[in-house]
Amino acid sequence: MAAATKEPSSASAGKRKRQENGDKSKKRRKSGGDEGVDLKAQLKQLEAEILESRKHYNNIATLLELAQKNDEDRPTAIAASETLCRVFVRLLAMGCLVERREASEKDATVTKWLRERLADFREVLLRMFNNEKLALPALLLAMSLLKVEAQHLDGRDQAAFPRYFFTQVIYFIIQSPVEQLREEFTEKFIDEFDDIRFYTFAAISEFLKDPSADLDETVRAIIFNLLLNIDHVPSSNKDLDTFYIEPPTTKKRHPVRSLSQHKSQAQDAWLALMQLGLSKDQRKKILSVMSNSIAPWFTNPELLMDFLTDCYNAGGSISLLALSGVFYLIQERNLDYPEFYTKLYSLLDADMLHSKHRSRFLRLLDTFLGSSHLPAVMVASFIKKLARLALNAPPSAIVAIVPWFYNLFKKHPLTTFMMHRVPRTEEEKQKIEEGGVEDVFLAWERDPMETRAIESCLWEVVQLQGHWHPNVATIAKIISEQFTKQAYNVEDFLDHSYGSLFEAEMGKEIKKPPVVEFMIPKRVFTKVTEEEEKQGLKDSLVAGLWDFGTA
């Protein structure tokens, strides 16, 4: 039988993957051939016999055997497990698996035997999770079995969530090599059902605390991704209303219905994961979603404080990312961070304006320096330092920071001396005429109160008014025009890149004929000959510094 079905299975190997996602009954029909029909008929007969009489319960064992052949004969395994699932669903519904006290000894034996088989079947299903081709149908079967079990296994009216089985399911999902399985599980179950999410968190934290579990790098990464994918935090108890298995209504406050219980489960899971230590990339990932999708899960966000402070002190892009988490704590939990602005100032380094987290950082910076009660000296330091950085910055960064300067100038009029400083006395004037001025700004000073930036001028922005990009140059010019506008909306200037600037240029169709250089140069690539040189012709810069070869 196994040998017989082998041939068509290899022939339709290409199709299989698609089919597995699709309807399974269709699949059986499609697998075609006599063997397929035979198998189908056989399974059907076995099923019918089981349901017909208790005498044929041994067929379950046969089916289990078939289902275990997952390696050599996948269609059979799937078909058999489906049949088994159906059988057990029926049996459960009929109450055959409920242990009754008043039952005769014989009945009790049968029930016990059936329960053992059910456990076997679970085992078989869970093991299928490791098989790439079988994992998805097995997951669906397992989850439907879970649902039926919850309702009927106890024989009580109220459904009880079968935690043990579910924990097993999660364990196997975590350990399975099939990435698709986890995606499917997240999408179809975790995102959909609040109770599944609840028990998933519980199972994960249990798994992470399990000393016997094998927590190597890959497993950790898998758990990390799984947790990361669980977003949209419910906002109140009322949001918790979709359940896979309806929790008992008799008990007034079932944990599944409580938001704080949900949160504490999630918090446990995250903390357990963080205690295991994270790689740098994982840290970055966590930090980037911290304030949006992780911190809200925490009932005590203070627990994140140490983690965030460590990250913030780490320097580099991790610092930039940690900033938003720190801000979250400052805002929500009134965290007091000593020398916060000094630390913030130290983040303004050469790479900052080139970093891909630039706009994120600038957004936060805008928030932090939004207060008009900050000392002007410090604000001036920030302005001057950023202007200095802008001298080596890409256009998209300049575009973002100059309007922000404008807003700061408006908010802190004392800093406007950086744009306009008239010598007050004749002597001073003369001194400047003779010796020029030195920039008194101390670029390497770490304390923003000590940089003397407020005594300096923004020559850098003036230089950027002659930037090669027309729009950047125009934006830089707002500093030297009259300050008639109340404020610029910095948000509009933040998200640009070379690509977006380029798109903006190319987006315009040419309607007017472009100007053409009116003189056709005598030499483009080749060198000027001696005779031409006598006439005052000179090499262009490129031709002078580059060897284009000779004719």
Place this chain on the structure above:
Amino acid sequence: MAGSQLKRLKASLKDQGIIGPQKSKKQKRQNAQDAKASNEKRIQRHEALASIREQFNPFQFKTNARGPKFEVTTNKPVSSREAMGISGRPGLTKAKGEERRRETILVEMQRRNKVGGLIDRRFGEDDPNMSLEDKMIERYTREQQRSHKKHSAFDLEDDEEMGGLTHMGKPLFDNDDAPKYLKDDFEEDVGSGDESEGSQTDRRALKRQRLEGALEAVGEQEEGQPERKKTKKEIYEEIIAKSKLHKELRQEAKEEDNELRAEIDEAMRDLRPLLFDRIKPPAKSDKPTLVIAGKDQATLDREYDIQVKRMASDKRAAPTDKMKTEEEKAAEEANRLKKLEEDRLKRMRGEKVSDDEQESDDENKQGGDDDFDAMDVEDADEFGLGQGIAGKAKKYRPTATELGFDDEDDFLIDDDLVASGSELEFDSDDEGEESDEDEESGSDSGSGEEDSDDDEFTKGLLTESEAKQGIFRLPTNNTKGSDENGVPYTFPCPQNHDELLEIFKSIDVKQLPVATQRIRALYHPKLASDNKERLGNFAQALVRHVNYLGNQYQPTWAAALEGLTRHIHSLAKSFPIEVAKGYRSIIQEMEQSRPLALTVGDLITLTGAGTTFPTSDHFHQVVTPAMIVIARYLGQKIPQSLSDYATGTFLAILALQYQQFSKRYVPEVMNFTLNTLCALAPSARAFTPNTIGFFPIHDPPAGTRLPTSLPADASAARKLAFSDCLPSNQPSLELKLSLFTTTLSLLTSASTLWSQTSSFTETFSPALPILSSIPKSLSPAIQSLQQHLTRLLQISRLSRRPLELHHHRPLAIRTYIPKFEDSFDPNKHYDPDRERAELAKLKKEHKRERKGALRELRKDNAFMARENLRVKKEKDAAYEKKYKRLVAEIQGTEGQAANAYEREKALRKKKR
């Protein structure tokens, strides 16, 4: 006016001739015979009576007690009514209201509590639920359906009878009964039609009244006194008659014209010598043909046609151009160049070049566009203005043809090409110089040659064959004959790059400029109408081909590529849009498919774009995107090999060349150059970021660093070439050294270029510590660069002044000019708040409507009460009558009985 009301009435009746002395029998008979006159008289009489009635009823008009409210002076005759300031006709409106109520409410009242009956389903008729508009629409659609095939149903010129509505072929419009067609709704429904007859006639009367009211005004204006009212038919007839009259007049005018034309035709023979005085007078043979015009009509016509054509194509007399002297021409040329230079400067500053009025219009439109364009800063609403107007509202680009040196430059390039191709050194002009210091002198010397060759070129353009000769003569004079090179004389004009590849397949790259020149000559736009388009496509293909060739660059191709680039440049003068599109499409490909892996072809294309288009412009459709591509590579590429450094160095040089004239600052160049120096510096002492300057430092790939001292056999530094940009070459010492020296000279050029910038110190001081960490033995240039930089830094420090950016004139406090209404009306509301004004208007309207509705309701009630009373009275009267009758009857009987009794009694008495 004297006399009582009665006397006055009698007088006015007499005036109108309604009463008068008794007529004799004869007169009466005469009148009776003259039926039509009597009819007219009857109408007249009716009218006269009506007017008298009006006159004598003081309540007919509602007048303003104090006369008209405003004194009005107009040039229109003022009717008496207006003079009196009549503001309403209470009697008439009351009658109308009554009428309407009788039609609606009365019917309802009568039908109340009644079941069954006939429902008139003809559309609109007597259906009070249907608004007038709906009825009209319904009727209109029916009418349209009936007459939609007739396209000229209302053509008054058409003599045919108007195809109006008919019933069994008979027109529905009777003499004076226009709206009779309303009856046509249900043709077979005669019975029910009778029922509504009454209301219909009422309606008709109303309608007529309205129509007449309208006409009345006209009548009054014309004659000042009421005239007989015209019937509808008469009006239509009048209109038709008028239009016919106009038609006739037109016909007459046309005929007159024809006659005149015929006359001129007659006189043509005499006129002809006057018209064609330059042509010899008509040959003798003309005369006989004209004499026997009838016979030779065909030839005559033909000749006439020819002459008319000749006349049409004759040029108008124009003064001939004065021959200019050499000096004048030179001065003109100098002026032209000066103007071009000024324009360039303006464009560089981002101002608009405006010497064309027409452009200023476009400018406005452009302003709008630019607001949109400024979207790249996304702050369209707030920054778009600052951006769009200041930044880009200067994009007026004069095309080459507009500037009028199209031909000249075509010629120039040809001249140059011949010169370079043939090694015949023409004593050519300095036109080709890019840096413009000695602009004027160059053009002065250059202008001399132009005209001498000008003839040659234009001659070449006359015919195709001549063109071939004219242009190919020079190349064939060469030592290398073009035939030997296998360059054919004729080509199909390639329309895209694939075609071009096919055509140029067999031609050596070095000969491509010649081939290109031939194609350009063969398909010169003056030779055929569609050549313009063809050459445009060819130019686009050529741009792509240069990119294509660049990717397989051979050092020997430099001259050929240069030739092609210059050809493209020259083509760009005639086809700026096409060439720009060609460049832009390649640049777009670079940006999208390989922004950080530019090929040699891309480098050449970018160089070409930089020479073809003015790089100094504040904004340019081609240069700006090209610059973005360059800057992106320099800013974002983290070099992985020496070839990346070489490519970057080329781009840095190119960026500097782009900004040679406008001296704009390119941060990416500084970043890249300093990074390259750090990477090449031999000491491994890490240049950690934030210790030297504020540019990001990338870790160089292994093997890029120079040795601390040069080995003895090290070859000297050379110039970089495109072969260095190709990957897969080993990091040779020579290449490193060349990169190093090139970077040093690049830095020198950059520092010279940007020596005037306000932040020179901050920009260039990081270079010094890097340089000092490199052993001087590596290159003598280090020392000189250090000195150069130190000197420039010193100068920059001395010339630095505190910023004084805000010497603006203080802004005046904004004032609002009080708004005066020219024609102020105290009754009107001048609320500046639109919404409030609207609300007030609505409220007022609502109030008015409410009052009106109340009044209507009240009137309705009164009407109903009146009707009820009337009905009751009628009933009572009938009852009274009946009662009286009965009483009378009884009394009669009683009387009779009493009489009989009396009689009986009397009889009995008698008997007794």
